[in-house]
Amino acid sequence: SRIRLGIVAPELALLDDSHFTHEQDEQRSPAFGDWIRRNRMGYSCITNLIKRDDLVVGTAIIRDRTQKPMEPSEKHAFALLSRCLRDNIRLKLMIEGQEAQLVAGSFDAIESCAFVCRSDGAVLGISGSAEKLARQGRWLSLRNNRLLAKDPQSGRALSNVLELAALGQARDSLVVHDVDGVPLYLDVTCFRGSHALSFQSAALIIARPPQIRTQLMESMARAMWRLTPSEALIAAYVAAGKSPQRIAELNGVSTGTVRTHLKRIFDKTGARSQVELAALITSHL
Numbered sequence: 232s233r234i235r236l237g238i239v240a241p242e243l244a245l246l247d248d249s250h251f252t253h254e255q256d257e258q259r260s261p262a263f264g265d266w267i268r269r270n271r272m273g274y275s276c277i278t279n280l281i282k283r284d285d286l287v288v289g290t291a292i293i294r295d296r297t298q299k300p301m302e303p304s305e306k307h308a309f310a311l312l313s314r315c316l317r318d319n320i321r322l323k324l325m326i327e328g329q330e331a332q333l334v335a336g337s338f339d340a341i342e343s344c345a346f347v348c349r350s351d352g353a354v355l356g357i358s359g360s361a362e363k364l365a366r367q368g369r370w371l372s373l374r375n376n377r378l379l380a381k382d383p384q385s386g387r388a389l390s391n392v393l394e395l396a397a398l399g400q401a402r403d404s405l406v407v408h409d410v411d412g413v414p415l416y417l418d419v420t421c422f423r424g425s426h427a428l429s430f431q432s433a434a435l436i437i438a439r440p441p442q443i444r445t446q447l448m449e450s451m452a453r454a455m456w457r458l459t460p461s462e463a464l465i466a467a468y469v470a471a472g473k474s475p476q477r478i479a480e481l482n483g484v485s486t487g488t489v490r491t492h493l494k495r496i497f498d499k500t501g502a503r504s505q506v507e508l509a510a511l512i513t514s515h516l
Contacts, residue, residue, distance in 0.1 A: 232256050237277055237289065243313055245306060247276040271295040276309060280317040281324075288320055344438035347422050350397035352377040352390065355433055364438060370407050370415035371438070378436075380407045392419045396434035406483025411460040413449075414482045415440055439481070445471055448512050455515065456499045465492045469505050470512040 232251040240246055257264030266272075273296040281288040292301060292309055301309070338345035338358040347356035354376050357365075365373045372379050380386035385407035392405050396419045405417040415438060422433035441449065441464065448467035452458050458466060461482070468478045475493070479486045493505070502508035 233275065233277060237279065238287075240279055242279050242282055243310070243317065245276060245278050245310060245313075247306075248274055248300065251275075271297075273298055274300045276301055276306065278310075278313050280313060281320055290316055338437075344440065346378055346436040346438070348378050348393055348397075348434050348436060350394045350432055350434070352379065352393060354378055361438060364440060369409045369413075370440070381410065382408050389417070392417075393434050393436075396421050397432035399432075404480075406481070408483075413441075413460050413464055416481045416483075441467070442471070451515055452500075452512060456496075458496060458499060462492050462496050462499075465489060466496050466500070466508060466512060469493070470509040472509070 232253070232255070233246075236246055236250055253267075257267065272293065274294045275291060277289060277291040279287060279289045290313060294300075338360075343358060344361040344364050345356075345358040346354060346361050348354055354373065362373075365371050365378070368381065370381055370385075372381065378389070380389045385405075388405055389407060392403050396403060399421045403419050405419060406414045407417060408414050418437040418439065420435050422435040445464075445467045448470050449460075449463045452463040452466045453460065464482070465478055468481065473481070475486050475489045479489045482489070493508075496508065497503060500508060500511060502511050
């Protein structure tokens, strides 16, 4: 009855043993009644502080069976305390939302693609460049304010990483792909607020799309030497001075796979080394 009545009670309404039906509760569920007795659960007084569609926050006074019920003066003090608690929690929830927006907004100054998301992908904050990236829909998109990956396999991986990051797990990285297999590198870490408590678990995502110059070199390589999308991007990264190890990280593949692609690129372009390939591509810009 505590739960049944507590769910429907309005905010700040005090409910105590005079409202509950403990004897019927124990008759309906002997196991629950045994738990009550073993834990010496006695008098209780509960109230809802915050009630929303996606969130309920409450507080309670629970005494064991050796203690007396609350006096009217104690109930009055509890009611005053509950109002203070509600005001503090409302302020905290408001700051949480603004904090996510401020963090994402600060990335605008350095033109970084930043998302602050809950574990279910709901976006709490987004930088301008990240919003533009999502609007393009090449790798990521926003649907009902949720961040989604274009590729289903990448979507499952993104969901897993978001859940781990929001739970405070170690920093992680992820590569998602577009329909042509071109990768987008995501750096995912736990988003920690500046306050002591947190009702909202979140993850900070920094997306690192290929730079405009890299995209230009990629398009040119595909047109001039008929490279595949993956080969063209690797060639563009080589021209940008990136090592095979870094290219492998950005593409979500092994270094051996990158070197295999490089051999095919050399065959198609006539280049004999990465330095020669870089010079060949940049000479056509």
